[in-house]
Amino acid sequence: MKKLINAPEDVLVESLKGVAAAHPELSVDLETHVITRAVPKDEGKVAIVSGGGSGHEPLHGGFVGHGMLDAAVAGEVFTSPTPDRVQAATQAVDRGAGVLHIVKNYTGDVLNFEMAAELASMEGIEVGTVVVADDVAVQDSLYTAGRRGVGLTVLLEKLVGAAAEEGRDLASVVDLAHRITANxxxxxxxxxxxxxxxxxxxxxxxxxxxxxxxxxxxxxxxxxxxxxxxxxxxxxxxxxxxxxxxxxxxxxxxxxxxxxxxxxxxxxxxxxxxxxxxxxxxxxxxxxxxxxxxxxxxxxxxxxxxxxxxxxxxxxxxxxxxxxxxxxxx
Amino acid sequence: MKKLINAPEDVLVESLKGVAAAHPELSVDLETHVITRAVPKDEGKVAIVSGGGSGHEPLHGGFVGHGMLDAAVAGEVFTSPTPDRVQAATQAVDRGAGVLHIVKNYTGDVLNFEMAAELASMEGIEVGTVVVADDVAVQDSLYTAGRRGVGLTVLLEKLVGAAAEEGRDLASVVDLAHRITANxxxxxxxxxxxxxxxxxxxxxxxxxxxxxxxxxxxxxxxxxxxxxxxxxxxxxxxxxxxxxxxxxxxxxxxxxxxxxxxxxxxxxxxxxxxxxxxxxxxxxxxxxxxxxxxxxxxxxxxxxxxxxxxxxxxxxxxxxxxxxxxxxxx
Missing domain, CATH: 3.30.1180.20 (Dihydroxyacetone kinase; domain 2)
Incomplete structure (x- = not known):
């Protein structure tokens, strides 16, 4: 294996350290592996949270910032982040107008984001979810019931991020997200x-x-x-x-x-x-x-x-x- | 060899076709392999031309645009572009205030840009040149007398591009370029x-x-x-x-x-x-x-x-x- 790494088990945290050093406009939590904007968006706007296993960079952490995500939750390489971390990210970025979860269609991600959404709603946070399943290659796969979520996630994060920035409400942002996944x-x-x-x-x-x-x-x-x-x-x-x-x-x-x-x-x-x-x-x-x-x-x-x-x-x-x-x- | 290519001899032109399709804001000449801005900068401003062998993308073609290069001349992979093409690019982007050539320190590039500068000056175009030789690894190399030109080229293209956009004259842009290579x-x-x-x-x-x-x-x-x-x-x-x-x-x-x-x-x-x-x-x-x-x-x-x-x-x-x-x- 030829890689620019130290110990394999430290890759994620050490890469996040580099992200933190390179991007003062982001806030990187080295404990929870959650990346947020250093300056949160205005109160009253819908927040957008995504995440999943690492190894797909710049997705998702590289898409946190104005006009796109409010938080990205980084799991270990190719491993879904746990529900408590997704929930913590959701709570951290909620600006009182609800939160959209963008989930790529992998069994672990879907389950963990679902659980996180339940936890968040118990805290009084309204959560909408869009599951991206755009890969026409296979109907089911090793890690998926239904199609896998891949490249469309990038375009979706850009587009719904812009809609949230405009001040549209959660229902409208969720509708938009579903229109994008359909197309x-x-x-x-x-x-x-x-x-x-x-x-x-x-x-x-x-x-x-x-x-x-x-x-x-x-x-x-x-x-x-x-x-x-x-x-x-x-x-x-x-x-x-x-x-x-x-x-x-x-x-x-x-x-x-x-x-x-x-x-x-x-x-x-x-x-x-x-x-x-x-x-x-x-x-x-x-x-x-x-x-x-x-x-x-x-x-x-x-x-x-x-x-x-x-x-x-x-x-x-x-x-x-x-x-x-x-x-x-x- | 595992590559996303057709015939090896067509890689450069076919890649340039993709650049042309992706970037309507650029003008890509598939004959001369010169990339310029579709909309030239204002008359009276210094123009910036760089180039060299291909295979270093996004350098140089990906750095053509407002605030950076006016033209990039793409040679075949790892092969210097010929003087006539560099000269043609120089002539095409000159806005009456002279042209800066940014040259990475490889023997072929240095000779060909030198010859192009002579040809251009015979046409009445004032050309200044900066040779980038920033690589501390070796003093001389297989293709170089003196140090090789590498990563500093990217920063230099950004910085002198901005100076040219401000309307500074050629002598001032050349001075700036030399200050950057020294540092x-x-x-x-x-x-x-x-x-x-x-x-x-x-x-x-x-x-x-x-x-x-x-x-x-x-x-x-x-x-x-x-x-x-x-x-x-x-x-x-x-x-x-x-x-x-x-x-x-x-x-x-x-x-x-x-x-x-x-x-x-x-x-x-x-x-x-x-x-x-x-x-x-x-x-x-x-x-x-x-x-x-x-x-x-x-x-x-x-x-x-x-x-x-x-x-x-x-x-x-x-x-x-x-x-x-x-x-x-x-």
């Missing part, structure tokens, strides 16, 4: 496996001449393996399953995401491929992201996310955002 | 070699239990190899040679840069280590960058850059910038 889909692939520090070896063996199509973000199995193929063929295998599942002629926000170990020169090349295919299929790409936004440790590979857009979503997308991972307009 | 140093290391697409195999062999300290950004040899070590020891080997070379008690801008294949969770962990060591040595880190800014294809590893700061540099640092790779204040 976005993702599909990913891997060239190599990531390596969980505590495991010390790659999560799965992928021969030098093979790739895996439909991979999740934890090394859980995808649809199938096949011989390495040119970028053009890979792009086709990401685009087609999304278009088969989502009627998306018209405007869209598109993300070509890197899994952590693939360099930008390759991600742009892939974006060139997928954007041409999407446009040829009648998708009008009005906004895009290309880069590492939801990763799987040092896995090489990429994923594609497509979200149908309308004027409201574009207005929210263009609203100012200031986080370590996403920043514009301020 | 910044870098040191890098690799866990793995990157793979040049046309070569099809790693540039160098680094055994599973070894790392290389003092690596450049092209896989050229560093100072020495040694057994894999904890992040803390690696950080010490990046920090000490910089502090030995640069008297930097007081304010500084610090970048912990990823080489392309190392995920953000590791880069933040490394930033935690180096920032604590620098602060202990009397460096006051007033601004920082953590992420992939000047890479070496899919190499795993990182580099550290330290630049002594003063009020003027901080003002220029904080000035608005809007590029694919760096964006704030707008």
């Amino acid at each position: 976005g889909r993702s599909m990913g692939m891997a060239l190599t496996s990531g390596t969980v520090p505590a495991a010390g070896k790659p999560t799965f063996d992928l021969p030098d001449d093979q790739m895996e199509i439909g991979i999740g973000i934890h090394g859980e199995p995808g649809r199938h393996r096949e011989p390495l193929a040119p970028a053009h063929d890979i792009a086709r295998q990401l685009v087609d399953p999304i278009l088969a599942d989502l009627d998306v002629t018209g405007p869209a926000i598109v993300m070509l995401n890197g899994m952590g170990g693939s360099p930008l020169i390759e991600l742009y090349l892939m974006y060139g491929e997928v954007s041409a295919m999407l446009e040829a299929a009648g998708v009008q790409i009005v906004r895009n992201l290309v880069g590492n936004y939801i990763t799987s440790l040092d896995m090489a590979g990429c994923s594609l996310t497509v979200l149908k857009a309308d004027d409201e979503l574009l207005r929210l997308w263009d609203a100012p955002v200031s986080t370590p991972g996403l920043r514009w307009g301020m | 910044g140093r870098s040191m890098g290391m690799a866990l793995t070699s990157g793979t040049v697409p046309a070569a099809g195999k790693p540039t160098f062999d680094l055994p599973d239990d070894q790392m290389e300290i003092g690596i450049g950004i092209h896989g050229e040899p560093g100072r020495h190899r040694e057994p894999l070590a904890p992040a803390h020891d690696i950080a010490r080997q990046l920090v000490d040679p910089i502090l030995a070379d640069l008297d930097v008690t007081g304010p500084a801008i610090v970048m912990l840069n990823g080489m392309g294949g190392s995920p953000l969770i590791e880069l933040y962990l490394m930033y935690g280590e180096v920032s604590a060591m620098l602060e202990a040595a009397g460096v006051q880190i007033v601004r920082n960058l953590v992420g992939n800014y000047i890479t070496s294809l899919d190499m795993a590893g990182c580099s550290l850059t330290v630049l002594k700061a003063d009020d003027e540099l901080l003002r220029l640092w904080d000035a608005p910038v809007s590029t694919p790779g760096l964006r704030w204040g707008m």
